[in-house]
Every structure is written in C-alpha cells, then in structure tokens.
Amino acid sequence: MRTICWTLCVLVIGGIPTPLRADDKGLEIVKKAIEASGGKEKLSKYTAGTLKMKGTGSTMGFDITMHIDASYALPNMYKAVMSMEVKNLNQKLAMTQIVNGNRAKMTVNGMPVPLTEAVSEELKQSALMMNVTHLTPLLDPTYKVTASDKEIKVDGKDAVGIRVSSKDLKEMKLYFDKKTFYLVKVERDGLDQATGQNVLEEHFFSNYQKTPEGISHPMKMVILQDGKKIMEMETVDYKPLEKIELKEFDLGTD
Numbered sequence: 001m002r003t004i005c006w007t008l009c010v011l012v013i014g015g016i017p018t019p020l021r022a023d024d025k026g027l028e029i030v031k032k033a034i035e036a037s038g039g040k041e042k043l044s045k046y047t048a049g050t051l052k053m054k055g056t057g058s059t060m061g062f063d064i065t066m067h068i069d070a071s072y073a074l075p076n077m078y079k080a081v082m083s084m085e086v087k088n089l090n091q092k093l094a095m096t097q098i099v100n101g102n103r104a105k106m107t108v109n110g111m112p113v114p115l116t117e118a119v120s121e122e123l124k125q126s127a128l129m130m131n132v133t134h135l136t137p138l139l140d141p142t143y144k145v146t147a148s149d150k151e152i153k154v155d156g157k158d159a160v161g162i163r164v165s166s167k168d169l170k171e172m173k174l175y176f177d178k179k180t181f182y183l184v185k186v187e188r189d190g191l192d193q194a195t196g197q198n199v200l201e202e203h204f205f206s207n208y209q210k211t212p213e214g215i216s217h218p219m220k221m222v223i224l225q226d227g228k229k230i231m232e233m234e235t236v237d238y239k240p241l242e243k244i245e246l247k248e249f250d251l252g253t254d
Contacts, residue, residue, distance in 0.1 A: 025147035026162040029176060030138045036181035038215040043136045046213060046240035047074040055233035060194045063087045068233070075131040076101050076124070077249040099127040100249040122191040128169045133183060142166055148173060154184045155206065161185075182208050182216065192225055199225040213240050 034040050050071045057064040066084040082095045098105045104123040106113045115123075131137050138145050148161030158178040165171040172188035183205055190201025202225075205218035217238050223231040 023144075023146050026145040027139070029147065029160055029162050029181075030135060030145060032181040033176050033183060034135045034139075036176075036216065037135060037183075038210075038213075040136055040139075042214050043134060045242055046215060047134070048072060048241040048244040050237075050239045050241065050244075051235055052237040053233045053235050055231060057084075057231040059230060062089070071244060071248050072127070072130055073244050073246065073249065074134055075137060076127050077246070078127040078130060079249055097123060098249055098251055099123050100251050103251055105251045116196070118191055118196060119193060122193070124168075125170055125188075129172065129186065129188065132164055132169065132172065132174070133186065135183070138164060143169075148175070151178070152185075154204065157184075159184055180208075183218070190225060200227075201225050211238060211240055215240050 053068040064084050064086055066082055068080050068082050070080045072078045078099045080097045084093045094109050096107045104120045143166045146163045152159050159175040160178050161173050161175040175185040177184050186203040188201050190199050192199045204222040207220040208216045208218050210216050219235045221233045
C-alpha cells in the first residue's frame with residue numbers, strides 16, 4: 001500500500017498554473033500515498049507476503065471467532081487458511097480459500113466446496129483488491145485512476161479519494177487520510193455469500209505500523225456490508241517478501 005515528486009506544469013504565457021485533470025489529480029493522490037507507505041522502490045520490491053490475523057465475524061445471526069494464516073503474491077494470487085469457531089453452535093470449522101489467477105478454490109474441513117460463478121468471481125476480485133491497495137500497480141496505465149468528486153470523513157478525519165477500475169477489476173473507491181495519506185477506506189460492490197446478494201462493502205484500515213523493511217501496514221481492519229459490521233480483524237504478524245513459493249497457491253486438479 002504504498003515517490004515520485006509531482007510537478008505542476010506552468011503555462012509559459014502569463015505564468016498561470018495548468019489545472020489538473022481528474023486523472024492527474026488521482027495519480028497525484030496515489031503518488032503521495034505510495035510515499036507515505038514506504039516509497040515506490042520498497043513497495044515495488046516487496047510484492048509478496050504472509051500475514052497472521054485474528055478477529056471476529058458475524059453472519060446469518062452467528063458469531064464467529066477466527067484465526068487466519070494468509071499469503072499472497074501480486075497481482076492475483078492469494079491463500080487464506082482459516083480456523084473458525086461458531087460460538088452459537090460451539091462448532092469448529094477449518095476453511096481454506098485459494099485464488100490463482102482466474103481460478104479459485106475453497107475447502108471446508110478438507111472437503112472441496114462447489115463454487116457458484118458469483119462466489120468464484122468475488123474471491124478473484126478480493127485478490128485483485130490486494131493488488132490495488134499495494135498502490136504501485138496503479139501507476140500502470142492499464143488502471144484507470146480518477147479523483148473522487150468530493151472529500152469525506154473517515155473516523156472523524158478528512159479523507160481524499162480516487163476511483164479505480166481496469167479490464168478485470170470492478171470499480172472501487174479508495175480513500176486516504178488527508179494529512180498522512182495512509183489508505184483508510186476501500187468501498188466496493190461486494191457479495192453477501194450467505195444470501196448471494198450484492199452489497200455495498202466498506203473496508204476500514206487503521207493502526208498503521210512500520211515493518212523493519214520500511215513499509216507502513218494497517219494492523220486493524222473492519223469490514224461492513226450495507227452498513228452492518230461483518231468482520232473485525234487484527235494483524236498480529238506481517239512479513240513483506242520479495243518472492244514466495246508459487247506452489248503455495250497450487251489448486252491441484254479439478
């Protein structure tokens with residue numbers, strides 16, 4: 001998630017600054033966010049990583065505690081191994097989700113789970129979102145980046161936003177703290193996997209800490225769907241990596 005000096009062009013005649021176009025403003029925000037998160041050189045170097053997270057979730061009236069071991073390789077590989085306990089039922093579940101490019105797989109207690117087209121697409125979009133929130137990929141012209149129409153407040157603080165889309169990515173909005181330029185919110189069209197309905201999904205990021213590699217990473221994440229909190233997670237360990245064994249994301253044979 002995370003410069004290159006941004007220079008405003010000045011007209012020779014009259015010395016009047018040229019107004020920034022919407023896409024120029026969006027890229028200016030991205031570059032400031034990259035610098036705040038560690039700089040282009042570091043973020044471009046560490047394009048893989050592992051995370052350990054713990055937290056709580058809620059779905060269909062059930063309260064869940066969970067631990068997640070996750071790994072990723074940008075732009076589109078992701079694996080999450082989840083240990084969950086459904087409090088209301090006193091039931092434990094083990095779930096694994098893997099995304100490898102255009103393919104996705106899920107198992108529950110070691111058994112493959114058939115994925116609908118909508119769920120498979122949602123998993124792939126989630127992996128692509130990780131690539132977007134790494135920020136440096138947004139410098140690639142394959143992404144369309146434009147400044148958001150207005151500023152908002154996130155946790156009581158002013159935030160500026162951008163819209164992001166690409167050929168494979170559904171449009172999403174990213175908001176950055178106006179003072180620190182840390183990423184504080186992502187807004188996207190999500191999927192309620194319990195009902196199969198499309199929902200407004202909001203991810204809130206906070207408690208940034210700097211790794212020994214010099215990368216600033218949010219240690220807390222809260223997810224809302226249609227305004228209702230469905231997950232609150234804390235990162236207890238994060239290791240950015242230059243590369244990772246790709247067999248980690250092997251889906252096996254269908």
